Amino acid sequence: MNRSRSRLLGVPYIIWVIGFTVIPIFFIITKAITDSNGSLTISNLTAIFDQLHRKALIMSVELAFISTVLCIILSYPVALILRSSHIRRKNIILFILILPMWMNFILRILAMQMIISNNGIINHVLKLMGMEPLKLINTPGAIILGMVYDYLPYMLLPVLNSILSIPEDIIEAAKDLGSDRMHVLTRIILPLSLGGVGSGVTMVLIPSMTEFVIANILGGGKIQLLGNIIEQEFTVSMNWNLGSGLSVTLMAFVLITSFIFGRHKEETAAGLAL
Amino acid sequence: MAKELIRFENITKTFDGSSVLKDLNLSIHENEFVTLLGPSGCGKTTTLRILGGFESPDSGRVIFDGEDITHLPPNKRKLNTVFQKYALFTHMSVADNIAFGLKIKGQDKDLIRERVSYCLKLVGLEGYEDRAPASLSGGQQQRIAIARAIAGEPKVLLLDEPLGALDLKLRQGMQYELIRLKEELGITFVYVTHDQEEALTMSDTVVVMNQGIIQQIGTPEDIYNEPQNAFVADFIGESNLLDGIMIRDCLVSVGGLEMPCVDTGFGENNPVDVVIRPEDVELDAGGSGQTRGTVASIVFKGVHWEIRVESEIGITFLVQTTEHYPVGSTVGISVDPYNIQIMHKPSREDEQVFDQNEVPQGETYES
Numbered sequence: 001m002n003r004s005r006s007r008l009l010g011v012p013y014i015i016w017v018i019g020f021t022v023i024p025i026f027f028i029i030t031k032a033i034t035d036s037n038g039s040l041t042i043s044n045l046t047a048i049f050d051q052l053h054r055k056a057l058i059m060s061v062e063l064a065f066i067s068t069v070l071c072i073i074l075s076y077p078v079a080l081i082l083r084s085s086h087i088r089r090k091n092i093i094l095f096i097l098i099l100p101m102w103m104n105f106i107l108r109i110l111a112m113q114m115i116i117s118n119n120g121i122i123n124h125v126l127k128l129m130g131m132e133p134l135k136l137i138n139t140p141g142a143i144i145l146g147m148v149y150d151y152l153p154y155m156l157l158p159v160l161n162s163i164l165s166i167p168e169d170i171i172e173a174a175k176d177l178g179s180d181r182m183h184v185l186t187r188i189i190l191p192l193s194l195g196g197v198g199s200g201v202t203m204v205l206i207p208s209m210t211e212f213v214i215a216n217i218l219g220g221g222k223i224q225l226l227g228n229i230i231e232q233e234f235t236v237s238m239n240w241n242l243g244s245g246l247s248v249t250l251m252a253f254v255l256i257t258s259f260i261f262g263r264h265k266e267e268t269a270a271g272l273a274l
Numbered sequence: 275m276a277k278e279l280i281r282f283e284n285i286t287k288t289f290d291g292s293s294v295l296k297d298l299n300l301s302i303h304e305n306e307f308v309t310l311l312g313p314s315g316c317g318k319t320t321t322l323r324i325l326g327g328f329e330s331p332d333s334g335r336v337i338f339d340g341e342d343i344t345h346l347p348p349n350k351r352k353l354n355t356v357f358q359k360y361a362l363f364t365h366m367s368v369a370d371n372i373a374f375g376l377k378i379k380g381q382d383k384d385l386i387r388e389r390v391s392y393c394l395k396l397v398g399l400e401g402y403e404d405r406a407p408a409s410l411s412g413g414q415q416q417r418i419a420i421a422r423a424i425a426g427e428p429k430v431l432l433l434d435e436p437l438g439a440l441d442l443k444l445r446q447g448m449q450y451e452l453i454r455l456k457e458e459l460g461i462t463f464v465y466v467t468h469d470q471e472e473a474l475t476m477s478d479t480v481v482v483m484n485q486g487i488i489q490q491i492g493t494p495e496d497i498y499n500e501p502q503n504a505f506v507a508d509f510i511g512e513s514n515l516l517d518g519i520m521i522r523d524c525l526v527s528v529g530g531l532e533m534p535c536v537d538t539g540f541g542e543n544n545p546v547d548v549v550i551r552p553e554d555v556e557l558d559a560g561g562s563g564q565t566r567g568t569v570a571s572i573v574f575k576g577v578h579w580e581i582r583v584e585s586e587i588g589i590t591f592l593v594q595t596t597e598h599y600p601v602g603s604t605v606g607i608s609v610d611p612y613n614i615q616i617m618h619k620p621s622r623e624d625e626q627v628f629d630q631n632e633v634p635q636g637e638t639y640e641s
Binding site for chain 2: 167169170172173174175176177178179180183187188191192
């Protein structure tokens with residue numbers, strides 16, 4: 001009886017998943033394997049190999065990959081410092097680090113646009129100092145900046161959580177057995193925090209691979225990510241079949257990525273709960 | 275006596291303004307099994323951590339084999355630690371855990387493999403090389419932690435309440451194993467515990483500590499039979515701790531009752547602490563003895579009965595005996611002069627480190 005009752009608790013979520021995940025995916029897949037007349041075709045799926053689409057996919061993967069690596073490079077040392085320091089108010093520092101998450105992300109990206117645009121704050125300051133303005137906006141770099149800015153907390157939290165949760169006595173045991181600081185880092189801390197890094201990668205790489213809003217605002221439509229093309233197929237070209245086909249191929253990419261990094265779901269949850 | 279291996283010289287340590295160790299001096303000899311015993315917060319773990327290199331003292335020196343190691347980092351010390359919560363590397367196999375220190379030393383692969391299987395054999399876990407630590411029971415994990423600590427052939431093994439997390443039966447078994455290990459390896463053990471029975475069972479030397487001060491150093495027999503002050507008497511086993519007046523050599527007055535004893539050198543008419551172990555109080559159903567009393571309660575403890583007797587001299591005696599006396603019956607009470615232990619009353623302020631109202635019974639171990 002107890003068991004059936006606890007099963008009942010899952011019903012709202014099951015309804016949600018059926019209504020908002022299973023049925024839409026079913027429609028998208030149906031659209032993807034048919035043409036506008038409704039007859040079966042694989043051309044929407046193979047469309048990814050068109051030069052334009054292939055370029056966009058490569059660009060998407062490239063920018064997502066660079067952003068993810070940057071997030072790791074930014075997060076890991078901070079997490080190490082927070083672990084080793086005797087700062088009492090770790091929670092306050094953590095709070096400051098994740099504070100940007102409290103603001104609407106489109107607002108943050110618009111603010112970033114104001115800062116780096118051709119007549120933005122940075123170039124304004126450069127001009128005052130008598131220097132040449134920089135071409136910052138509408139470059140791949142601008143999109144990477146936006147993605148790192150947006151997704152950094154999703155890397156920081158799981159990484160920090162996994163590093164902070166390594167018991168001190170394990171590190172002391174390593175020192176006791178002869179490890180110096182570098183050896184402790186490479187043999188103990190790094191392997192024991194890989195789970196957190198894996199979660200962080202999942203949570204940064206996947207959304208940045210499917211990103212199109214940041215590319216629209218900071219890329220100025222000059223840089224086409226696969227997300228942008230899919231968006232345009234749905235909103236501008238009104239070719240839902242092609243849009244669906246590209247979505248499904250991108251989804252396959254995401255699935256492969258999640259499969260590689262997705263063995264660390266529990267750290268993801270713990271990182272979010274922090 | 276064997277050669278001195280470790281010496282603590284005037285060690286003091288303060289945490290957040292509260293003094294944890296006060297001018298600690300202690301010598302540890304080669305092949306000695308030394309136990310630091312005391313309630314939580316007595317400074318025993320801090321002493322061990324200073325020896326391991328995980329804390330540095332505010333002042334004083336630690337001498338190891340003639341060298342000052344006070345500020346040497348842990349990875350440079352020739353001693354290894356068995357941690358209370360095992361502290362195994364969960365991302366490595368059992369063999370890699372044990373080989374961890376040997377690999378750092380850059381030893382030969384075949385040699386390491388041999389050493390790992392030898393250490394596993396020593397702790398009774400042959401063939402466990404490829405297991406993951408998480409798949410082992412608590413007792414097995416603790417054995418792996420011990421194997422890992424002895425793999426590098428340290429001169430000294432530090433053990434921080436290593437049996438604290440095990441259940442009673444396992445703990446008793448491990449006590450004998452540790453004694454056997456120490457005999458086989460011939461190395462010095464420095465052992466920290468709050469469990470007096472553990473300390474008495476295993477040690478060559480027991481160091482009783484309280485509030486950062488060493489109360490007594492001695493063999494288990496000394497500590498039990500000849501406690502030097504009220505704290506030791508009360509912490510080690512159960513006891514009747516009484517106020518007395520030393521009338522003259524070999525005669526003490528407790529609650530007005532003059533009892534012959536064997537202690538001398540306490541002067542005349544000086545206040546003293548008197549310790550009588552519960553098993554040393556002799557009862558007599560006939561009511562004849564040095565004084566008489568009424569049985570107030572009797573509890574069965576397995577091996578013996580534990581009886582509280584309210585005596586005519588106004589003192590309630592705790593008695594352990596194999597005889598049964600009904601509640602309310604009148605009994606005679608007597609104590610053999612050899613079983614009365616006389617101790618100085620603390621004269622200085624910092625000697626008075628023991629508050630008789632907070633008897634450290636049922637103590638939980640430090641985390």
